[in-house]
Amino acid sequence: MTAGRIRVVYLAHAFQVGGAEEMVLNLVRHLPERFEPHVCCIHEAGPIGDEIARTGTPITVLGLNPGLRRPWDVARIRRYLGETRPQIVHTFLLTASLYGRLAAILARVPILIGTEVNIYENKRGRHAMAERLLMAGTDRVVVSAQSVRDFYIRQVHADPAKVEVIYNAVDWSTLHTTMTRESLRASLGIASDAPVAGIIARLTAQKAHRHLFDALAATPALADVQLLVVGDGDLRDDLRVRVEALRLSSRVHFLGARRDLGNLLAAMDVFVLPSLWEGLPLSLVLAMGAAVPVVATSVAGIPEVVHDGRTGMLVPPADSLALGHALSRLFGDAGLRQRIGREARAEVLPRFGVDGYVSAVTRLYDRLLSKDPPPSATLSGPSLHLMPSVKQKAQGRGQCAERSAKRKVVTTKAERRQPRRHRRWGWGPSAK
Numbered sequence: 001m002t003a004g005r006i007r008v009v010y011l012a013h014a015f016q017v018g019g020a021e022e023m024v025l026n027l028v029r030h031l032p033e034r035f036e037p038h039v040c041c042i043h044e045a046g047p048i049g050d051e052i053a054r055t056g057t058p059i060t061v062l063g064l065n066p067g068l069r070r071p072w073d074v075a076r077i078r079r080y081l082g083e084t085r086p087q088i089v090h091t092f093l094l095t096a097s098l099y100g101r102l103a104a105i106l107a108r109v110p111i112l113i114g115t116e117v118n119i120y121e122n123k124r125g126r127h128a129m130a131e132r133l134l135m136a137g138t139d140r141v142v143v144s145a146q147s148v149r150d151f152y153i154r155q156v157h158a159d160p161a162k163v164e165v166i167y168n169a170v171d172w173s174t175l176h177t178t179m180t181r182e183s184l185r186a187s188l189g190i191a192s193d194a195p196v197a198g199i200i201a202r203l204t205a206q207k208a209h210r211h212l213f214d215a216l217a218a219t220p221a222l223a224d225v226q227l228l229v230v231g232d233g234d235l236r237d238d239l240r241v242r243v244e245a246l247r248l249s250s251r252v253h254f255l256g257a258r259r260d261l262g263n264l265l266a267a268m269d270v271f272v273l274p275s276l277w278e279g280l281p282l283s284l285v286l287a288m289g290a291a292v293p294v295v296a297t298s299v300a301g302i303p304e305v306v307h308d309g310r311t312g313m314l315v316p317p318a319d320s321l322a323l324g325h326a327l328s329r330l331f332g333d334a335g336l337r338q339r340i341g342r343e344a345r346a347e348v349l350p351r352f353g354v355d356g357y358v359s360a361v362t363r364l365y366d367r368l369l370s371k372d373p374p375p376s377a378t379l380s381g382p383s384l385h386l387m388p389s390v391k392q393k394a395q396g397r398g399q400c401a402e403r404s405a406k407r408k409v410v411t412t413k414a415e416r417r418q419p420r421r422h423r424r425w426g427w428g429p430s431a432k
Contacts, residue, residue: 145301203233
């Protein structure tokens, strides 16, 4: 470890194109010099992983796929953390939230931070239970919006003191353009004066592309609208079939995953995001920063930034009729589009820049490094255990080492019968 620098490991299953992955990219690019970031890809690097590598940040790909059928992969993640010796592990997305956090606890990493970026109403019960148990060894979980915090606390019975809101942020330099609006449209075979809507999202059920396609097909006022579909995902082939069945092939343009988002947003008249569930989607915030008027569903953190009729238009989820009506209003009123776009840009520019996000995250790191958080109950029911502070963790390890040295053995038979957490922190009947 570089002398005087604080080593932070960012851990995720893979760094595909998505909001959580962008957060890690922003962090490694903008962390203060006193931090030494490392990135670990549990399975593969992905496109954002490749961008992270180009920043010069050390990145390790483990090639693992942990799960109930591959428990030994947790030991390999633990081995990596033991070799890297970070002071902080910060996990992103489900696999790292479960198996990465478990490995960090087993590796006795001093500070462990999780992340929850969406409201996952359909999260499996065993996953919610696992996260509830992992909260005992987790110092904080960072969530992307107040609504996400409220839901997560209810879902996993988390200690509210351990769940902290830090809004997602975007790098406004992403809005830089390298070609004109007319040139990009021409490259796609779209007339310069055609009405154009766009969606930037993974091709998954969550993002509800089907409802958007249905709205285009069923709303006469949208008969001339062209749609740019930016992103890739598991539903790529199914969505193409759906577009053909609705006879929209000449109007819907599947562009795949793209990084020239400034060019694409400049070519749009309206941005649309009909998600069924969300956290705080970065593509939406980016569109608002580009002064593109947005239509989005009133789910999770979206209403925390889109104020209906002022900074965008909100519709209920899974309602193609309402979605078509909102799009028709915007395409039918150029003055309304300009006003909403202007208000949206003024709303998000001061709130969602990368500098503010990185500053909030590093303040959290500093608080956890510099002082003991107040102890709080992390499990409900008849058996409550207090979350040990950073100092208690260190003291517990020191006590264990001292006892082991005196006895020349790691544990006694009596100690082995104690709960593991008591042995780990030096608590229980054998603690002196």
